[in-house]
Amino acid sequence: MSNATSPSAASPAEPLRICIAGAGAIGGTLAVRLSAAGHQVSVLARGQTLQAIRERGLTLHDLHGTTHARPAASQLPEFGMQDVIFLCAKSQDMSALLPQIAPMVGEETVVIPTNNGVPWWYFHREGGRFDGDTVKAVDPDGALSNAVALDRLIGSVLFITAEVDSPGVIRSVNPHLMVLGEPSGAMSERLMRVRAAVEAAGIEARATDRIRDKLWTKIIANISTNPLSVITQGTLQQLYGVPELREVVSQIMRETLLVASSHGARVDIDPLTFLQLGEAMGAFRTSMLQDLERGRPLELASIGDAVLEMAERYAIPMPITRTIVSLARFRGEAAQQQTGQTGQQRAQQTQQPQPAARAA
Known part of the structure; x- marks a missing residue:
């Protein structure tokens, strides 16, 4: 060490x-x-x-x-x-x-x-x-x-x-x-x-x-995987590699690339290479999935809502992205509610009087 x-x-x-x-x-x-x-x-x-x-x-x-x-x-x-x-x-x-x-x-x-x-x-x-x-x-x-x-x-x-x-x-x-x-x-x-x-x-x-070009590269990676990982609980290897999930990721990427280019960004990596690099990162859980598992609020405002807002500035529809972000929000709010209920139950159990020990 x-x-x-x-x-x-x-x-x-x-x-x-x-x-x-x-x-x-x-x-x-x-x-x-x-x-x-x-x-x-x-x-x-x-x-x-x-x-x-x-x-x-x-x-x-x-x-x-x-x-x-x-x-x-x-x-x-x-x-x-x-x-x-x-x-x-x-x-x-x-x-x-x-x-x-x-x-x-x-x-x-x-x-x-x-x-x-x-x-x-x-x-x-x-x-x-x-x-x-x-x-x-x-x-x-x-x-x-x-x-x-x-x-x-x-x-x-x-x-x-x-x-x-x-x-x-x-x-x-x-x-x-x-x-x-x-x-x-x-x-x-x-x-x-x-x-x-x-x-x-x-x-x-x-x-x-041109920092915004690189921002969009990361934004595309975030929005195409983080919300979807909350719904599927899939790792990056699965999101980029399993055909059904890979197709959803690809559709979100295509929608977001149009928003990026409308705002003047030049994303210098093609979608296929993007998918290959993502799959090669292995069985890593996205930060949003980690937050879900810990019962924390999800970072959907900057990763999801802000991109949808940027799309609206140019009247760009993002139907797949919007649906996945909405489902991820529902899943995150349900997980937080469950975490809160579990915490309240534990507190109540701690406060309840315990049965007296019986003599042998």
């Missing part, structure tokens, strides 16, 4: 102060890899994850082997001004998270959301007919856009498959890739600085002047 100062990870000339806000599968992966590269990493976490990090640190099992790190951890933003803040929460949790990071955001701080789906900043400096608009499905009242100055943001697209084995222990079996880009398309100095830091941490990192 290597530690946070693993000699295999080259330390950059200037270590950065980096906060990971949210230490789930993705946040934990970034925290360990960036710690191993010599950066001053802190983690905003809560509950069992916070307790585990404080007691045992973070452990990552990935293609680099097993790496352990002990970043500073707290549920309060008490780490001072940061150079970079990675927002690693689900889209539906962003409205609660963004106000929390405010004390750590200075004039030079870069804020990088890593969540799935269409980001709330999509139309910021987009340069097209909708420049300056908001994506109402993910930011209905503009709270996200107002919480952190949009000029502080750098966009990101993560192709990282990871899963939490237990609090503070993350497993990832595929290569890590992060694509970074300014919403304006500028190849800025701060963009290159962050890219270099991520690359030095053992994560393939690319800078692009």
Whole structure:
């Protein structure tokens, strides 16, 4: 087992102060890899994850082997001004998270959301007919856009498959890739600085002047598999490989590709290759299926509703996608209701008086 100062990870000339806000599968992966590269990493976490990090640190099992790190951890933003803040929460949790990071955001701080789906900043400096608009499905009242100055943001697209084995222990079996880009398309100095830091941490990192192209690549992957996995409980290997499921995935992809191209995106991967790469990822459960199994809210607003909203801007029908998203929402709400009922039953059983023990 290597530690946070693993000699295999080259330390950059200037270590950065980096906060990971949210230490789930993705946040934990970034925290360990960036710690191993010599950066001053802190983690905003809560509950069992916070307790585990404080007691045992973070452990990552990935293609680099097993790496352990002990970043500073707290549920309060008490780490001072940061150079970079990675927002690693689900889209539906962003409205609660963004106000929390405010004390750590200075004039030079870069804020990088890593969540799935269409980001709330999509139309910021987009340069097209909708420049300056908001994506109402993910930011209905503009709270996200107002919480952190949009000029502080750098966009990101993560192709990282990871899963939490237990609090503070993350497993990832595929290569890590992060694509970074300014919403304006500028190849800025701060963009290159962050890219270099991520690359030095053992994560393939690319800078692009067309971040929305890569966003749509990930959006297509998310919307064609995540909601369907909730309905079928299928792994990526099954969704992309079983003929009946593969056909549904293909239809959703075709519908979404039309929306992407209508918004000026160039998706540089053909559907067949997309399907082949997806199947090769193996028996991995999507993040939305993992949330379903844990009784958590599903990330349907950014992954599903926002894409449907983007389609409506050009009057593009998405009948298959709309149906699958609706069914996934029904399944998710039913699972949450069941989880809530189970929790109430357990609480009632705990409160009920237990029968007295009888003498032998």
